Amino acid sequence: SAVISQKPSRDICQRGTSLTIQCQVDSQVTMMFWYRQQPGQSLTLIATANQGSEATYESGFVIDKFPISRPNLTFSTLTVSNMSPEDSSIYLCSVDDWWSQRNSNYGYTFGSGTRLTVV
């Protein structure tokens, strides 16, 4: 399966500032996904990032708050803008290598996450 490197692994930020999270994959993938996992909660999809096009955001998430870049098939960034304590969460990127890994049971791989605390 694809190997994902996510940076930073954790950060403590002041309210009103922005943090950019990087996601690097060791192989080319068509789709990359950004999820949020709030404390004690399950994962919620923020947006889907395709190379060469605008990211597609889920209901409740907007580009001004979570701008995403996808400059090539192995890299993406998520920025959490104008942060408030409510943004304290774990942010995870995931890749869809489903079609290339269909028979190997390694279809959807996640990074280890970025643990963000806003103070």
Next chain:
Amino acid sequence: QKEVEQDPGPLSVPEGAIVSLNCTYSNSAFQYFMWYRQYSRKGPELLMYTYSSGNKEDGRFTAQVDKSSKYISLFIRDSQPSDSATYLCARAGGTSYGKLTFGQGTILTVHP
């Protein structure tokens, strides 16, 4: 109604027990179902995926899908303390098979 419902537990069992984890889903259009395991401070790790109704076995793990009742299960045989984690069920479907909808997760503790 949430698309995927999962009993959050927590669930505590002795080592060697058979563990049953369950989820229900609401949309019969869902086709692919997955179970993920998430250790503390780690990202989710794919355990199993299933497409059709029936059972799929991998070592001590068995995934079961009943599409008629919209019910998915994960069984863990001979549970070990190393199985202690949060288990998340998920479905894939819609415009992208990589777009996953997760259940709330069940916290499992296997004590020696």
